[in-house]
Amino acid sequence: MKRLRRSMLFVPGNNPGMIRDAHIYGSDSIMFDLEDSVSINEKDAARFLVYNALSSLRYGNKELVVRINDLSSGLGIQDLEAIVRAKPDVIRLPKTECAQDVIDCEREIERIEREAGIPVGTTGMMAAIESGRGVLNAMEIAFASKRLIGIALGAEDYVTDLKTVRSDGTELFFARCMILNAARAAGIDALDTVYSDVNNEEGFIKEARLIRQLGFDGKSVINPRQIPPLHQVFMPSEKDLIKARAVIEAAEEAERRGSGVISLNGKMIDKPIVTRARYLLDLAEAASVTPVEEV
Amino acid sequence: MKNIDLKKIPHISEITAQHGSFTGTPVKPKETFLERMGSKNKVVPSLEEAIRLSGLRDGMTISFHHHFRNGDYVVNMVVEQIAKMGIKNLTLAASSLTDIHAPLIEHIKNGVITHIETSGLRGKLAEEVSRGLMDFPIVFRSHGGRAAAIESGELHIDVAFLGAPSCDPYGNANGYNRDEENATCCGSLGYAKLDALHADKCVIITDHIVRFPNTPYGIPESNVDYVVKVDSIGDPKGIMSGATRFTKNPKELLIAKTAADVIEASGYFYDGFSMQMGSGGASLATARYLREKMIEKNIHARFALGGITGQIVEMHEEGLVDKILDVQSFDLIAANSLKNNRFHQQIDASVYASYLNRGAAVNELDFVVLSALEIDTDFNVNVMTGSDGVIRGAIGGHPDTAAGASLSIVVAPLTRGRIPTIVDKVNTIVTPGSVVDVVVTDQGVAVNPARPEIKELLEAAGLPVTTIEALRDRCTRIVGKPEPIKYKDRIVGVVMYRDNTVIDVIHEIDEE
Numbered sequence: 001m002k003r004l005r006r007s008m009l010f011v012p013g014n015n016p017g018m019i020r021d022a023h024i025y026g027s028d029s030i031m032f033d034l035e036d037s038v039s040i041n042e043k044d045a046a047r048f049l050v051y052n053a054l055s056s057l058r059y060g061n062k063e064l065v066v067r068i069n070d071l072s073s074g075l076g077i078q079d080l081e082a083i084v085r086a087k088p089d090v091i092r093l094p095k096t097e098c099a100q101d102v103i104d105c106e107r108e109i110e111r112i113e114r115e116a117g118i119p120v121g122t123t124g125m126m127a128a129i130e131s132g133r134g135v136l137n138a139m140e141i142a143f144a145s146k147r148l149i150g151i152a153l154g155a156e157d158y159v160t161d162l163k164t165v166r167s168d169g170t171e172l173f174f175a176r177c178m179i180l181n182a183a184r185a186a187g188i189d190a191l192d193t194v195y196s197d198v199n200n201e202e203g204f205i206k207e208a209r210l211i212r213q214l215g216f217d218g219k220s221v222i223n224p225r226q227i228p229p230l231h232q233v234f235m236p237s238e239k240d241l242i243k244a245r246a247v248i249e250a251a252e253e254a255e256r257r258g259s260g261v262i263s264l265n266g267k268m269i270d271k272p273i274v275t276r277a278r279y280l281l282d283l284a285e286a287a288s289v290t291p292v293e294e295v
Numbered sequence: 296m297k298n299i300d301l302k303k304i305p306h307i308s309e310i311t312a313q314h315g316s317f318t319g320t321p322v323k324p325k326e327t328f329l330e331r332m333g334s335k336n337k338v339v340p341s342l343e344e345a346i347r348l349s350g351l352r353d354g355m356t357i358s359f360h361h362h363f364r365n366g367d368y369v370v371n372m373v374v375e376q377i378a379k380m381g382i383k384n385l386t387l388a389a390s391s392l393t394d395i396h397a398p399l400i401e402h403i404k405n406g407v408i409t410h411i412e413t414s415g416l417r418g419k420l421a422e423e424v425s426r427g428l429m430d431f432p433i434v435f436r437s438h439g440g441r442a443a444a445i446e447s448g449e450l451h452i453d454v455a456f457l458g459a460p461s462c463d464p465y466g467n468a469n470g471y472n473r474d475e476e477n478a479t480c481c482g483s484l485g486y487a488k489l490d491a492l493h494a495d496k497c498v499i500i501t502d503h504i505v506r507f508p509n510t511p512y513g514i515p516e517s518n519v520d521y522v523v524k525v526d527s528i529g530d531p532k533g534i535m536s537g538a539t540r541f542t543k544n545p546k547e548l549l550i551a552k553t554a555a556d557v558i559e560a561s562g563y564f565y566d567g568f569s570m571q572m573g574s575g576g577a578s579l580a581t582a583r584y585l586r587e588k589m590i591e592k593n594i595h596a597r598f599a600l601g602g603i604t605g606q607i608v609e610m611h612e613e614g615l616v617d618k619i620l621d622v623q624s625f626d627l628i629a630a631n632s633l634k635n636n637r638f639h640q641q642i643d644a645s646v647y648a649s650y651l652n653r654g655a656a657v658n659e660l661d662f663v664v665l666s667a668l669e670i671d672t673d674f675n676v677n678v679m680t681g682s683d684g685v686i687r688g689a690i691g692g693h694p695d696t697a698a699g700a701s702l703s704i705v706v707a708p709l710t711r712g713r714i715p716t717i718v719d720k721v722n723t724i725v726t727p728g729s730v731v732d733v734v735v736t737d738q739g740v741a742v743n744p745a746r747p748e749i750k751e752l753l754e755a756a757g758l759p760v761t762t763i764e765a766l767r768d769r770c771t772r773i774v775g776k777p778e779p780i781k782y783k784d785r786i787v788g789v790v791m792y793r794d795n796t797v798i799d800v801i802h803e804i805d806e807e
Contacts, residue, residue, distance in 0.1 A: 024549060224548075
């Protein structure tokens with residue numbers, strides 16, 4: 001089963017209580033933040049805290065992501081020196097403007113991996129795009145490194161760059177489509193931005209439905225309360241599931257017969273339909289199980 | 296009067312032995328009702344006078360209620376007056392005590408108060424008691440245990456001093472005021488009612504004398520001897536808040552959601568069920584998730600019991616809860632509902648939870664959701680002493696409802712800061728594991744092995760069921776094992792189970 005990234009929970013890197021409990025809310029990924037949620041005089045404290053959390057706590061099968069400061073700030077390199085050694089799944093690069101940003105970051109990661117005796121390539125990357133320039137370069141960013149597992153939209157900086165504010169999503173439409181298509185072209189995930197009005201569940205669900213319809217794999221969340229409604233939006237309907245199961249059965253049947261042609265109820269089934277059916281079943285499975293993970 | 300020859304009535308001596316009128320039968324009045332109310336009333340000019348008239352003397356037992364919570368002025372006011380009058384060696388039996396009662400420390404040191412019975416202790420007084428303030432250990436009883444002790448005579452109250460937001464001159468007292476909108480208000484007088492009924496003498500202390508009859512009343516005049524008017528009985532802000540704040544803490548919400556899922560899967564969630572929600576963020580929030588499930592499944596509750604919050608009132612007014620049985624109102628919404636809703640009934644501590652009352656409402660509960668400071672691998676629960684061994688809690692109705700309900704659910708975060716919640720042995724056993732069925736934490740659910748059928752149902756529903764030992768192990772892995780608390784030999788508190796047996800003791804802490 002492909003790793004699902006419906007939800008990525010933001011956790012400020014300087015909040016020990018939240019860091020310790022980050023895995024209990026059921027998000028697919030946890031993103032420990034060293035960047036915007038950490039004030040400048042807490043940067044090194046947060047870096048050590050997240051390093052120690054990653055080295056000593058257990059988070060089950062959650063994908064662990066760390067958002068570092070951008071390299072040009074001088075903090076980013078210090079973040080990498082510490083964090084790469086704690087072996088998170090993914091380093092999230094903020095404010096990515098062009099392919100070179102990704103390449104520069106990857107070079108540093110690779111160097112640290114070598115120094116620390118970590119197999120080169122262990123650390124994944126994702127790039128957040130947060131400006132007009134970044135959006136227009138989405139394609140080259142998405143193809144900049146094999147380590148990239150996805151690209152994400154960071155809307156707050158982006159709308160400021162565009163000289164507008166966030167409203168119903170019209171202002172993000174172009175960026176979302178650019179990022180999504182770039183991600184798909186590169187065969188990686190497309191991840192949507194946060195919805196900051198935590199108390200507006202209705203607005204959140206509306207936005208989640210929109211990005212799901214566009215084709216995004218998931219969305220960042222800033223409060224654990226946003227996780228259940230988000231997963232609900234990604235939950236396929238019973239009708240779709242019945243169809244998906246039938247498609248998969250037909251595909252397996254075709255495979256048993258050694259036939260390349262899949263047919264269901266007399267209709268031919270294309271490969272994309274099989275891929276989509278598998279994705280829907282994965283989503284449904286992720287929603288149905290709530291085991292006590294051994295952490 | 297007609298002249299009747301009594302001797303001609305057969306069996307007259309069996310019909311009436313007295314052969315005459317009762318003594319003290321009043322003459323027919325001519326004054327207006329308003330005039331009479333001024334003259335024949337129980338209002339005495341001062342608290343001092345009431346204490347004197349009550350016959351209080353050294354060695355007696357005085358009682359109080361805790362409906363004014365942390366806004367209470369009554370306990371301190373009365374004990375201060377008693378101290379001034381030179382009365383000593385008293386037993387103070389309160390339904391509970393809290394931070395605001397720190398001035399009692401002085402009166403304990405001066406020998407005015409030598410014994411205390413209560414459901415709980417907090418703040419400075421609790422700390423001092425834990426450091427060995429009193430010679431005689433404090434006796435902690437649950438609300439139901441206290442009710443049974445009073446009813447059985449185990450706890451005999453000589454004089455009850457009961458604060459009431461309204462009282463008429465005859466003594467009909469209530470927890471709210473029908474004559475004034477912005478008066479002090481505490482809602483139910485559930486714990487006070489029983490004290491008034493059983494005390495030898497009962498003094499009502501009020502800030503609002505209203506006209507007779509103060510109906511419907513919480514305490515009837517027949518249980519009241521004296522009424523004292525004072526300027527203020529409590530700080531409204533400390534007595535209750537406008538509405539119990541609904542938690543936004545995501546961890547508490549996660550626990551509450553899981554607890555609601557447990558209830559739904561347990562078999563006790565059916566049309567016509569009964570419930571109680573304890574205080575504490577997660578247990579109160581469980582009601583909100585239950586409400587959603589009730590609407591979705593179109594089922595309603597027959598009654599909700601207990602400390603009542605605005606949340607329960609809202610569900611009652613929406614038609615989701617038929618009746619409310621209220622021993623203690625937690626917020627102004629609940630208090631106002633008690634005043635205005637016909638099917639929101641004030642009940643006393645005995646009807647609520649007495650071990651000796653066969654009709655106690657706790658015995659009719661399908662489920663209760665309770666909080667905990669600590670739970671051990673035998674499912675024993677501590678709600679009394681903190682991780683430093685100091686008293687900082689109250690038994691409340693915890694063991695009563697856990698024992699009475701068909702399904703008792705204890706909710707708690709797996710850890711609080713660096714303090715583990717699931718441990719090998721709790722500090723102080725308040726509720727025995729034999730009556731605790733399910734433990735719900737943010738990192739899994741454990742079912743008491745005595746309830747395998749519940750475990751099966753929860754597992755079938757896909758809930759994150761594990762064992763209590765696994766939860767303890769996880770807890771230990773996160774926060775480690777704390778060093779054992781250092782205690783001295785001396786016992787400063789005795790925890791009574793609801794059946795009047797000693798279930799645990801609390802030792803003086805050793806700070807050296």
